[in-house]
Amino acid sequence: MTTTAVDPGRGRAWRMLALTELKLLWRSPATLFWGIGFPVAGLVVLGLIPGTGKPVRALGGISVLQTYLPIIITFMIIMTGVNFLPVTLATYRERGVLRRMFTTPVTPQSLLAADLAITIGTQVATAALIVILAAGAFTASIGAPLAFIVAFALLAAAACTLGLLVAAVSFTAKAANALGAVLFFVLMFFSGLWLPRAEMPDWLRGVSDATLTGAGVQAVQNAMAGHWASGLFFGVLGAWVVACGALAIRFFRWQ
Amino acid sequence: MPVIEVTGLHKEYGPKVAVEDVSFSVEAGEIFGILGPNGAGKTTTIECVTGLRKPGRGQISVLGLDPQRDHDALREQVGVQLQDGQLPGKLRVREALKLYASFYAQPADADELITRLGLDDRRDAPFEKLSGGQKQRLSVALALIGTPKVAVLDELTTGLDPAARREVWGLISDVRDSGVTVVLVTHFMEEAERLCDRLAVIDRGRVIATGTPSGLAYRAGGEQYVRFTASAPLDEDELSGLPHVHAVHQEGDQFAVTGDEEALQAVMGVLIRRGITARHLRLDQASLDDAFVALTGKGQ
16 A cells, blocks of 8 residues: 655644544543553652662662662553554454545554554653652652663664554454563563562573563663663664564554 | 446455456446345455455446556545444544544535434444444445545445334435435345345356346346235136236135236236125235345345
């Protein structure tokens, strides 16, 4: 399918699509809770517990809050990018929403782009809320903002392309949901949600380094501490974006 | 010039031939039916006509356009309701129409269309809360929101209860009367008989007959069935020897006579001469149903 080039009339269609998808997000309480409410509430609870701001030797000399802030951000990114995004797209494909769009002057690629934009927008807005809250209320500020932005952008891009890949290989919305859930637990384990990366044995941390969440948490953590992480971690994130993106394009079906 | 012209369409998926050889033409302002049993190749034909699939062989012209080459222009002018096309569950009726209106260069007024399709009291209802008939009416509305010249409707009433089905039928006639050419795909005989001006019967990937519903029915048999209860004793031999009568079946005072178009006249002549009244008189003609069975060699 070819897409039309620049066409001023399409701008209106695109804005309506994005606005509609935003409304649908707003009407989905589970998505709002797990994607936005829960991570923000997690930060607040953690911040209110006394002593979570003090450096801990077992965590490599950083505080509990500094350890978990990148994990909370990662949780939010994986939830929205690897779980909600593919389930939405697979549902649209299963119910013929994408097929119906093929019969209109606007292609289903536009709907995919709108969903991607809404997902990334949600991730950026929620991350901003978390960062401002952490710095303003709980003294966990970001030492190297540019390094943080680059790390966040790569992590979000890797999660969204993995989400597109999940949507591409899942025949049904149910399958996308199941695959997304499995990936969520695996990825969150390697991010250090249950066992902080500093406490992992070397071999396990080595595996974690190669996952998008392990590399992402490391890159975000270093940025908070005020310096750029090793280029290796950015390389791992970039590799995930390229690999998932290429596979998603190869396997994605519109109907 | 026909609005749609399909010549020698052929399409196969791997070893499976979906459409063997289909040709038909649709004139402006008519409801044209594509009738056939499940798996006959109706949907594939429609997908090729609307540019969703690339034909293997054959020519297709819609409003003078090639569905593959000129699909951008085609999509502005052809509204399509696909089989099983749903919407996001939480999307509301009015929002769906406003959204789809934004896709077209010259959209219809969404509110006006809502009123016309009788969805006034459901305009703020989410898609998942609509009844089957309301969902189908919304689907028709979405096919019409771009003010198309041609509307293609695939299996519109499948799964609807009889009342909802009648509701949608009334709507389709209105659409035709507003000047839109309608292509209606169905496997449902009564629907084709009541709605279509002309139709093509497709079976096993081929067009096996084209014509008006009554024309097809007549060609398939052209017989009439006269049934009545005689008010006084009558022997079946008195009827069976008549010209125009092919067969007579008697059970007590009840008679069933099969014959050609003038059979009724012949039977009534005898009854009048004998002073016998025909009670519970019924006259039946071969229906599209009979035609379909005769043409395809299978019942529904």
